[in-house]
Amino acid sequence: MARLIVDTREPAQVHEALANFSVPYERATLDVADFHIYRDDRLLFTVERKTWNDLEASCVDGRARDQLLRAASNARSQNAQHVVLLEHVSVLTDAQLRSCVYGKDNRGLRARSTVDRLVLQHGVGVLRTANVMETARTLQWILEKSIKERWAPEGGQHTCGAYYGGSVQSKKSANDNNPQAVWTRMLQTVRGVSETAAKAIAETYPNAKSIVDAANVTDDPKRLLDAIASVQTSKKRKLGKSAAGRVITALCGPT
Secondary structure: EEEEEEEEEOOOOHHHHHHHHHOOOEOOOOOOOOOOEOOOOOEEHHHEEEEHHHHHHHHHHHHHHHHHHHHHHHHHHHHOOEEEEEEOOOOOOOOHHHHHHHHHHHHHHHHHHHHHHHHHHHHOEEEEEHHHHHHHHHHHHHHHHHHHHHOOOOOOOOEEOOOOEEEEEHHHHHHHOOOOHHHHHHHHOOOOOOHHHHHHHHHHHHHEEEEHHHHHHHOOOOHHHHHHHHHHOOOOOOOOHHHHHHHHHHOOOOO
């Protein structure tokens, strides 16, 4: 039997949203995260709810990354998966991304960078929801899957759920002798980078270090952006600046 535990400090709107979907839950004071999902006595998922504005504010002093990494580490120690439900209608538009790269206000870019690093480097699952009602529906969905399909984090596997709805799974032992496959899978967790595009990037930049090194030696960040953007992903298409900017941000942080 699956159980949802909700932290007693969650606001009334969360309880109202859960009641709207008739989601059964218990209340308890949780040391880590906002929700815990159990099957029988086994902890399956620790879930944290964050709004985009909260994430932006906490990224300024680094609190967000440290908090989320502690929660993820705690989940792993119990063989569970940590998941972040990020409430925001639109995370960052292409116009906003260009403004962040070339303008002065980079709070949104810092938040995006934090999310990308959590997914790429630390395997934290991040799912975007539009509002608290969709958050409640997502919790109900995870709870139902845990019951009907006996969902559970698989031992020996590393799961990265990205906020644009995709996911990448890779069995660690199977990739010991194939770092190129790991690199292309990592690239695919960046929004706008398909498998074909990831392989095209990997032909020019064979690993993450090659992009980081290129960023460190260039005097003009725009030059690296243009170089990655010009990677040919098909006969008629190039990667483009928006996707290239996300790749750079994920690996190097805001420029």
